[in-house]
Amino acid sequence: MPSTTASPLMDRLGRVHTDLRVSLTDRCNLRCTYCMPEEGLAWLPKPELLTDDELVRLVAVATERLGVRTVRLTGGEPLLRRGLPGLIARLTALPHPPELSITTNGIGLARSAVALREAGLRRVNVSLDTLRPERFAEITRRDRLQDVLLGLAAAQAAGLAPVKVNAVPVRGVNDDEIAGMAAFAIEHGYRMRFIESMPLDAQGAWDRGRMVTADEILERLGERFTLEPLPRSGNAPAEEWRVVGTDAVVGVIASVTRPFCGGCDRVRLTADGQLRNCLFAATESDLRALLRGGADDEAVEAAWRASVAGKGPGHAIDSPDFRQPDRPMSAIGG
Ligand code: SAM
Ligand code: SF4
Numbered sequence: 001m002p003s004t005t006a007s008p009l010m011d012r013l014g015r016v017h018t019d020l021r022v023s024l025t026d027r028c029n030l031r032c033t034y035c036m037p038e039e040g041l042a043w044l045p046k047p048e049l050l051t052d053d054e055l056v057r058l059v060a061v062a063t064e065r066l067g068v069r070t071v072r073l074t075g076g077e078p079l080l081r082r083g084l085p086g087l088i089a090r091l092t093a094l095p096h097p098p099e100l101s102i103t104t105n106g107i108g109l110a111r112s113a114v115a116l117r118e119a120g121l122r123r124v125n126v127s128l129d130t131l132r133p134e135r136f137a138e139i140t141r142r143d144r145l146q147d148v149l150l151g152l153a154a155a156q157a158a159g160l161a162p163v164k165v166n167a168v169p170v171r172g173v174n175d176d177e178i179a180g181m182a183a184f185a186i187e188h189g190y191r192m193r194f195i196e197s198m199p200l201d202a203q204g205a206w207d208r209g210r211m212v213t214a215d216e217i218l219e220r221l222g223e224r225f226t227l228e229p230l231p232r233s234g235n236a237p238a239e240e241w242r243v244v245g246t247d248a249v250v251g252v253i254a255s256v257t258r259p260f261c262g263g264c265d266r267v268r269l270t271a272d273g274q275l276r277n278c279l280f281a282a283t284e285s286d287l288r289a290l291l292r293g294g295a296d297d298e299a300v301e302a303a304w305r306a307s308v309a310g311k312g313p314g315h316a317i318d319s320p321d322f323r324q325p326d327r328p329m330s331a332i333g334g
Pocket of ligand 2: 028029030031032035036075076077105127330
């Protein structure tokens with residue numbers, strides 16, 4: 001990758017931000033209970049979404065002027081974005097191309113994996129919370145487990161490696177499948193990761209008691225596997241373990257009980273062009289207004305730096321003053 005002389009995108013605490021999450025749409029074809037209500041949400045009107053040209057320009061500013069090196073496409077469901085391979089190809093053709101990955105529910109991946117890989121996508125994370133069809137339909141309110149499994153296999157075959165499977169265990173819903181899902185991932189050569197549920201659902205119904213903690217996840221895994229801790233890679237939020245006797249690695253993202261805010265290197269861009277310096281940020285910077293108002297790249301860079309400079313130290317979920325952000329995860333870009 002050509003080197004960039006951009007000065008680092010640093011906040012007041014010295015955290016350098018090299019990772020950008022870009023939401024491509026707030027829409028979704030599933031309705032995961034811990035994320036969205038059954039009826040969906042009031043989707044953003046199309047004119048409010050960043051166009052491909054606007055997105056490419058913002059990623060160019062991020063990579064050329066701000067030192068961003070990795071970009072993850074997400075949503076909503078990013079595979080719903082029309083012309084996605086074309087957008088990926090444009091991002092890959094930038095002078096300082098980011099390492100591109102995607103987080104998806106996997107529906108439609110069976111059809112698109114090869115085109116995405118050929119366009120320059122490097123890796124994929126597929127969200128999957130259960131291997132049981134009826135349970136999948138209960139959790140996501142859609143009967144689409146088979147599509148997700150086919151999508152996973154297609155991603156693997158297309159070389160979008162390592163294919164990661166992300167599951168959010170919820171007590172009394174799918175927490176009895178933790179070891180079984182890890183076994184499934186080991187068998188197929190996927191990298192399994194469990195994520196603590198966070199207060200980012202649209203309904204505001206998150207219940208700490210239903211969150212399955214990292215300690216509990218590890219206990220369940222320990223009943224079936226012997227785990228050997230791996231050194232943490234950079235600022236990665238996942239803690240990882242090698243499954244002894246296999247090549248497999250499992251990870252836990254303990255956002256709530258073992259927060260990694262101190263090493264956070266992420267900023268987020270919503271599908272309507274609002275920059276968020278944290279998943280839990282109370283304020284946003286309107287980059288879309290700047291772009292549509294004719295601002296030059298220098299002004300966009302300045303706004304971006306100002307937003308990151310104002311980043312808070314952490315999410316404070318445990319504080320009595322904690323307030324869930326107005327936007328749910330699906331509209332921020334998880
Ligand atoms: N639709 C895509 C998907 O499901 O992968 C991308 C967007 S989704 C918001 C990104 C990730 O956020 C998924 O892995 C999902 O499980 C996770 N997620 C959604 N709501 C969550 C919550 N309340 N707490 C923790 N993770 C959540
Ligand atoms: Fe859609 Fe992903 Fe939210 Fe599920 S978690 S409803 S797939 S955005």
